[in-house]
Each structure stands twice: as structure tokens, then as C-alpha cells.
Amino acid sequence: MVNFFLLILIYTGIYSLMAIGQNVITGYAGMLSLCQAGFFAIGSYVTAILCVDCGWNFFATLPIAALLSALVGVLIGLPTLRLKGDYLAIATLGLGEIIRNVINNWDSLTNGPMGIQRIPKPSILGITINPYNKLGYLLMVVIFVLVFYLILKRLADSRMGRALEAIREDEIAAGSMGINVTKYKVFSFAIGAACAGVAGSLQTCFSLSVTPGTYTFMVSVMVLCMVVLGGMGNFKASILGAFLIQLISYFPQLVGLSNAFPAQVKQILFGLILIVMMIYRPQGIMGRSRRTYRWAGGKTKDSRFLARLAEKLKPGKSKEASK
Amino acid sequence: MGSVSEFFQHFLNGLTLGGIYALIALGYTMVYGILKFINFAHGDILMVGAYIGLFVFDFLRGSTPLGPWWFFAFLLAMICSMVACGLLGMFIEKIAYKPLRKATRLAPLLSAIGVSFVLSNTAAWVFGTQSRKLEYPFDNTPIVIGSGLNGVSVTPHQILVLCASAVMMIVLKLFVDKTRMGKAMRATSLDQDTSKLMGIKSDHVISLTFAIGSALAACGGMLIALDFKVYATMGTMVGLKAFVAAVVGGIGNISGAMLGGLLLGLLETFGVAVLGIPQGYKDAIAFGVLILILLFKPDGLLGKNEKEKV
């Protein structure tokens, strides 16, 4: 029971990584990408191949997994990111499927549909991390999520985050203000891909085997749902979304009722939740934490002006929200 | 690549595969043209239509032997299925999409994914997960031109699919271009608010668009099921490909959907058969073409070029 709950938390952690990556792409830059499953797969296979064929340590494969995912993200991002809205969704969905197809058909490298088995357990400083020891593994996953959360939070609060938000709100206006739209879009795509790549590594290390059947486009849809359910543009919300969706997915098993009703009921319920959520609370559970420019001891005239402006706009904003 | 007959056989195979894509792409393009959102559930409505058609057809034909009655029963079943799916489409629109008309673009897309989940899993729950066979309502013995290894064969069903998509395209085009209702649809598509001011009941128009789109899906679903069988996830992949076809042709453009469908079918077949692209990357051909077309002609082959306004 406790172990099963820990397992849900571990999956929550792995999916959280993907979700906060997706949040950079969708929540900040406003691009509807459905490709996280593809990057997840790349990360998984990089770790699996390097561990088994080259005898690398798991931790040494992590940066490679992140970098390669980011590289693929940039390569496919450059041509596709010029597309808008739904077109981008379909194109990225297609790319995710292509990555899975390549993995399934490139037998000499990925062992094709057989997958890669018997991946050694990871060890660091002489300590072997046994994924069957749930608590220890959870701790490792939590550390990863925390590190990525902090890095991305810093990035989002930097010039880059503001630039991405500007692009999301109005691409043409942002471009005319001197923001290099393509650069930032591709950059956000690469960051999102790298997060998913690391998540893939952690998944491989947890299941100690990889098969191409895992990385269907349902994974991408799930991750997108996590971001939306939690609330876009908010990293904490993405993590909450990941937890809630995992909890819903495993709820029947958790309460020991998976035997009582057919397996499809869970997914029907999941679909209904999505519809109801979109109708009654489309901004997600935690909403979007809009940036308000408060005066924080800034030195320039501009920052003081912005602070005053923000104060002025506030009551109007809240009135609008209560409408 | 061997003989001329093999080439023609590949050509025919590609053309009919394209006909299937075109058949579904028409419904997609219709809904997208008016509402500008991907109806992810289109493929699942197609599946529901195929199931309804299967049950009505099996009930009507009973244990009678294959004959003209079968074909008549098939048409009756198709009408039942189209009406039922039209109503289902309207119902789904009212429940899941209408409240979201003013929301962000993401909301209806996710809601549509939710609908798709509900439909396909309910079908798997109620009807089971095994495929079911929809019998051909006519003698489907292939017509062979030439003989032996040099023979090129085509089945009556393949001809039917191509004819059906062509007829559907023409009827749909006439409807949208020539009738009052079609005019109202085009107006709603251009600008919902203004068309409301002009006295067009845009809610009705959108509802009707969904009904027609879903009825088309049901018709397509039954024709496809003859070849591909009826099962709960039958609409997912073929629906996605059909959407790609609609975008390639120029989404919102009815003749474009037909062109895109045929092109996609031919490219997939010839890419594998002639260019020697490994079969595993067949899906990659479709999506590669999509990306290329969108890059060089963002509005598709036959789409109108709309400049983005600030």
C-alpha cells in the first residue's frame, strides 16, 4: 500500500519533469506542442543504450540524454516553430510519432520492438541505487525535480521568461520590440525537450527496461493535460497537475477497486474530467499567476513607473476576474 | 520496381487509400473551416457511425443470402447511422464545445480530446475490444485486368470509395457555394459576431455544421469499415491522417481535402514502393509532407492566403 503510493509519487516526479518542460513551451511561450513523448523516448533510449552497450554509469548518461533531446528539439524546432496554433500541434504530434517509428525500426541501434532489457542498476560513489527501494528512488527523483524547478523558475524570472511571455501575448508586437522571436521560441523548445529527456533517463533507470510501446502520443497528451489542469504558466501548478493526473490514473488500483469495474471506466472518467474542467475552470486549478510589477526597491524611473501602473491596474483587474 | 502492371497496381492501391483519406478529410475540413479548431473526436464519431451501421445492417439483412436486398439494407443502415451521428455531433457540440467558444484555443482542443477518450473507451467497454466484420453488401470479387503476374486487380469496393468521395465532395461544394445555408456558414466562418448582426443565427449554423460533419464521418466510417473492420480505435490513426490530408489540401477548402487525400495516399504508397523508403517510416512520409507544405505554402495547396493582421 505505502509502496504503491510511493510508486505513484515516483511517476508523479518523472511526469512532473516533463510537465514543467511542457510548461516552458506551452505556458510561457504559448506554443501548443505535442512532442514530449518523443523527447521522453530519446532520453530513455540514450540512457539505455549507453548503459548497456557502452557500460556507462547512469549519471554520466544524464547530460547526454538532456543534450541530445535538446539538440533534436532544436533541429525539428527550427522548421516547425514557424507554424501556428493547431498546425503546430499536428506537426509536433507527427514528429513524436516519427521518433517512435524510428526507434521501432532502427533495429541495429535500439533493438527494435524487442526493446532493451537488463539495464544495470545505477550507482553513485559506490552506493547502488536500487529502484525497487521506493523511498530511496523517490528521494533521487525529488532532488531532480527540485533542481529543475529552481533552474526553470530562475530562467522564467529572467529576461528570457519575460521575452517568452511577450511572444505568447503578441508575437508581432514582441518582434517589433526587438525580441528575437525565433531564437527564444527554439530555446524554449530545447529546454522543454531537455526536461523530457532527463525524465526519460529516470524512467529507464526505474523500469530497468525500455520498449518502444511506452512512448505513444497518449503520453504527450497526458503531459499537456497536466499543465492545463494545474494551470498554465506556473511551475508549481504543473507539478500539482502531474500529481493529480497520476492519482486519477491509479485511483482505482490505489483503493483496490480495479477489479470491481472494467478497465475502461477509468479512462472514460478521465475524459469527462477533462471536458468538465475545460468548461468550468479552463485556467486550471491554480490559475495563471500573472506577473504584477510591484515596486521592489528598483533604481530606475521605469521600474517605479511600472509599479505605480501595476497598482492602478490592479482593482480593474480583480473586477474583471470577478465578472 | 518491376513491371508496368506492378506500377499500375501500386497506383491503384495508392489512389484508393487516398480516397479513404479524402472521405474523412471532407468532414474535418468542413468543421475546421467554420470553427477553426481540430475536432479530435471526429475519428471517434466515425467509429460510432460504423458500429451503428454494423448493427442496423446485420439486423436488416438477417439471414438472407447476398443479393440486391443487402445493398438496399446497407443504404438504409447508412442513413440511420448518418442521422444518429448527426444528432450525436450536435449533442457533443452543445455539451463540450459551445461553452468554450470564447475561451482560449487550447480549451476546445483539450475538451475534444476528452470527448474522444469518452467515446472510444465507452465503445471498447460496451462492444468489447475485438474487431467485427461488416459484410460487403455486394459481390466484392476483384476485377482483374490482364492475367497472372501481369494482372492488375481492382475491387468494386475500391471503386465505390473513390466514387463516394467524389460525389460527396461535389454535393458538399454545391451546398456550401450555392445554398442560403451554405452562405450563412461561410459568413459565420469569416466573422461570427458580424454575421450575428446580419441576422444569421450562428449557433444554429454551427450546430448544423457539426451535424453535417458527423453525418459525413458516419458515411465514411461505414465505407472504411468494409475494408478495415469495425473496432473501438478504428478512427484514431486514420482520422489523424485525414486531418493531415485536409491541411495539405488547404484546410477549409472542400476540393483541397479531396486533393490532399489522394495526394497523401499516392505519396505513401509510392514512397514505400518506388522510392524504397522503409515501410516503417510510412507515417513519417505523411507528416514530412505536411511540414514541407506548411513551410512553403502555409495555407495548403488550394488554401486562400490570409495575411495575419496586427
Added chain:
Amino acid sequence: MKKAMIFVLIVLLAVPSILVAGGTGENGAKSVKIGFIGPMTGDNANYGVLCNQAVKLALSEINAAGGINGIQIELITEDSEGSVEKGLSAIEKLSSSDKIVALVGPVFTGISFAVGARCQDEGLVMVTPSATHKEITAIGDCVFRTVVSDGLQGEVAGAYFAQALGYRNIAVLYTKNDYSQGLYEGMKTSFEANGGKIGVVETCQVGDKDFKTQLTKIKAASPDAIYIPNYTAEMAQILEQASQLGMTIPFLSGDGFSNPDIYNLAGAFCDGVVYVAPTQVEESTAYVDFVNKYAATYGVKPDSFATNAYDATRIVADALATVYKNTGKFDRADVRDAVAATKDFPGVAGVVNFAENGDLIAYQGVYKVNGTTPEYLGAYSVIDGKLTKVN
């Protein structure tokens, strides 16, 4: 909002703990639990559902006959949805929450690898009715199967095609999934060792429905026969479309063809297909009784995997009975040993013996479809490279 959420979370966490606290203990109680993992939803759910029904049938018979000294065997079914991730969470739940003492399944190879490693770590015995990959039983001593490996099935298949049917050049159209590719590789090795040649090799993806491109290419190469070791959904399409293309080349297949669903889907197109699948016990009525009972209960006939699942369940139940008789409780290590000690078990698909590594020792049956009914041509084995008919 926040308070409400915290409340919901507390309820979510509290409910399971209450439910679990109310459940029965695992040992010395009125019931003992075994688990089943298989695809109950998704594209190939058909195979999981058929197996699950067989397990249920076996258990209902055993429980109706008094269970094990009055202790009922309870089945917990978990859905793998065909994915490793869900399979792992399923075994975690079965092992740590339900505290099962044995596992029947998983149904598919890829998931069996991940779940098998987990079972090995937990010391939990796992008997899969259908994971055919040759490496599965190499996971460890807790993994058994009541299906023969790809290697063995392929060996008999290749030898039969070359020696008995006299084919020299055959084409292959297989699906890029673990099952089909495994069978193809097994058959290829044996067929080539017998001097045959694999001409055209075409593949398809899971979920494909249109095979005309591949079939047109194969037709142009005019091989002696076509080997299609796939699941029913693909095979039905291939057979029908081949006939639409006017092809008259004979078809060969593997144990996936034993699924009776193929006759609903492909009907008359199945005529003449030769396939290799588990043997049947001809002289005993056990097999016929099982098929009749299964069909009467569920309205469909079992496939060979379901038959294997039925045997696997009875072997596990037998082991549980032995362990209980000897020790008075159900210890996982004892159950494993009891399963390993299975000897000449009278299964409905034949006598079951496990090899040292947990593989099933069995001959292979060859079938030829006559109209829409498979005709049993007998059991075969390859001895010193020579195809031999055995009894």
C-alpha cells in the same frame, strides 16, 4: 479553494487505507490471492481478455470444488494497457498492496521483461501463458511459462515448411512488434539451416490496416509461400487483401492464428493456411471439455494463449495446494519451489514439464485450415535437424 483541495486529498488518502485495513490478511485466512496482468484495454486487448477469462474459469472450477482445503483462491486482475509503465505499477500494486503469492501473466513479451525482473526481486513466482521471447526465462528462477519460446516454435515451423512442405523460397510479412519479429527470426534461422531462402521480407506497423503495397511487392517476387506470424487483426487484413489482389500463393502462420477470431474476420480467406501452434491432446477429452466450457461461459472459443493461461492457473493452484498441505501457509519461496517441481502435469494442451530454466518442454502442433476449421496434422519435433512426427 485551498481548504477544499486539502480536504479532497485527505479523503483520497484515507479511503484506501480504510479499505485495505478492512481486507483479509494474506495467510491463514479464508482466501489466498493470485494476480493476473494483461492488456485489458488498448489495441491488442483481445488477447488479454481471452487469457483473463481462462484464468477466471480455472479458478471458478477450483473454488467450486472447495478451493484449497476450503480456502478460496482470489484473482486480482490488473490492466497493463500494453505499456511497461502500467505493467510495473500493476505488479507493484499486486505485490505490495494485494500481497499475491503467484502471478499468471503478463501476456506480452515487452512487459514480461520488466515485470519478470520485479517478480524475481520479490521472490514471486510468475507463470506467463504467452510471452514467447527466448530470453524471458533467463531473467531468473522465478519465471516460468506455459508457452514454448519463439526459438522452439520457429525451429519446428522452419523445418516443417522446408522438409514437409518442400518450400525453397518464402516471403515474410511481419509486424514490428516483439511477438511477430521474434517468430520471424526463429523461423528464419531454422528455414535457412534447412537450405531454404527467405526472399522478400516486408514489415508493417502495429495498427496498420492496408497491406496492399507490401503484398503487391511480394506478388511480383512470386515466392513459394508467405509467412505471416502476426496477431489476428493484421492477419485477417492480409489474407483478405491478398485475395483482392488476386494472389494464390499459400499462407503460413504461427500460434497467433489459433485465435478463433480470425474466422469471424477473415472467413473463407483462411482456407488453406498452415500454422504451427501448441499441440492438442488427441486421445483425452480434456481439451474438448475445456473449449466447450469456455465457449458456454463466455460466448467465444479460447485461443492457444488462453488455453495456456488455463493450464498455468491450474499449475499455480496445484502448487498452492501442495505448499499448504506441507506447511499450512502460503510462503512465496515455497510456492516457487512447488511450481518448479511440477512434473508431468496433465494440462489441457498436453503434459506440462518445465526445463531447468523455466521454459516449457513441449512439441509443436501443425494445423491446416480446411474451410474455416483447423485440422490437426499432428505433433512435431526437430531431432538432430530432422523433422520428426511424435505422439
